[in-house]
Amino acid sequence: MSKVPYEVYTEEVEALSVLSPDGEIINKDMLPKLTDDQLKEIMYRMVFTRTWDDRAVNLGRQGRLGFYAPVSGQEATMIGSEYALQKEDFIAPGYRDIPQIVWHGLPLYQAFLYSRGHQHGGQVPDGVNVLMPQIIIGAQILHAMGIAMGYKLKKQKQVAITYTGDGGSSEGDFYEGLNYAGVYKLPVIFFVQNNGYAITTPFSKQTAALSIAHKAVAAGIKGVKIDGMDVLAVIKAVQEAAERGRNGEGATLIEAVTYRFRPHSLSDDATKYRSKEEEGEWNAKDPIARFAKYLEKKGLWTEEDTARVKEEAKAKVNEEIKKAEKTEKMTIPGLIDSMFETTPKHLEEQKADFK
């Protein structure tokens, strides 16, 4: 008889939460070590990001941004996971994961330029360890795996983190990345933001597995499932995964169960595939409201703080979008010159057609 413990891996796993929806600590052992100032900084970033998302959606409707994938609802996964990293760690994002790379150091106006299809958007400043957002679902998972091997070969105690969604976990690249990371014991974190939908396809049609975290088992790496609406659970999970990576203990797959309050992109209508009841249930789990309750009880945050951060964020977004709009447009000769280190003769000739 097979000794594969079939029954074990068909058991549901409970997602780790640290905070209750009322902002009470329910899992004291898993509380990440953070100072009051750090807690306030995390809240600041979450409120800032929500405001920026609201503004970006409006800017998109005005035609001042190009492709934009809304992030509201996923602030805990995005802000929390980046906050748990060190500056030297590397981020390989999917298309929605702009907040992580901005908080890791990519100037906001460059994120807007990326959205507007300007290549300077991906021209990451020196010392900022991020890639531009990836469009091919899953390609970045392999890049992060390769970057992590680079750290291992250079004997640097840094980690790479990469993001995808529940849909991305169905890609071949996802399995190939996990498998390589397992074989080579690489310092990489595969962070899946399971927001329940791959554009319109629900999780129930994505996989028959009970969780994405289960998929770590087949690759021989650690898998965990967490409450993605609880920023403290996110921070704890990523801190532990990063520590394991730095200590040479290998890769971790984190499944964070979350929700995007808005549609997949500005061009789709979520009411066609999601119910009002469902949206209401998830609104009640809003990661910002939950964390605010916790901080308010500790006397670290007030409604006035939220209002102040919103004003700051609005002003900053306006300033950065203007900077993006004022950035010199790309040119075809410039584009041609960006293909190779040294532009070959045939491309030099093609430039002449655009003068």
Next chain:
Amino acid sequence: MAQMNMKEAIRDALRVELKRDPNVLLFGEDVGHVGGVFRATEGLQKEFGEERVFDTPLAESAIGGLAVGLGIQGFRPVAEIQFVGFIFEALDQMAIQASRMRYRSGGRYNSPIVFRTPFGGGVKAAELHTDSLEGLLAQTPGIKVVVPSNPYDAKGLMIASIRDNDPVFFMEHLNLYHAFRAEVPENDYTVELGKANVVREGSDVTIITYGMMVHTSVKAADELEKTKGIKVEIIDLRTISPIDIDTVVASIQKTNRAIVVQEAQKSSGVAAEVIAQINEKAILHLEAPVLRVAGPDTVYPFAQIEDTWLPTPTRIIDAVNKVLEF
């Protein structure tokens, strides 16, 4: 100088670069311990260790993505895809990710990667082991495609490819690995990418070709000279993206007639591109249309009929006669 076949010359190039630059890494399915299914990398893991030369799990997309990630980290990966038909599994990483890294990042990152793969027919290999997919890759912006035809070029082109800061797709013809030995310098030297080679001078007609077809064309040229006194000039492109059109044009100015020989299927390939560029740059020097000798537009067949599927000296001779009699 040493006598080497093409496989040994490629191995020698890899050894030279592994020794010269600690950032050069060599990996792929079976390339480490055993040294590849053709032993092209034999002995290199023993010499340079498992951190520099290593086997990967069987997953082509991950080999490509690993190369892209390591390139971002400052390494110079030489990634092997075991057989050409398997590149489709890795095509996103090669033709989209590696090729546009420099553009997407506004020059912040690049992909100093060499993707190596054996290809080419006439060896009775299994299905999808031999197809000529170079045209597909040549149409990809941001990638260079190299196809050596002899041991000297193979070593020099490989070293140049590894030192190039952009992705190079390096295609090694299966039929040339052991075909013959030639003088290969033991020191390091490069053969410039994007530079064609006039392998035989002639005055009556130019054959533009690359890879194994250089040798098939030489056979045809010998026969034409012997039987009819026709002097054929043969150009080995060596790099099929970008194409060295200047060398081609200079030859056509002399011979006024040309054919292009490729192993790949006829339509939309390298030969079509060469002819389009000849039209742009040398049409008034032509006394006849430029013809193509190529495989038919079918899937590459099983081994049974590959010898008649592939261009033969006879078909090349027929095409030369046609342009001379036009």
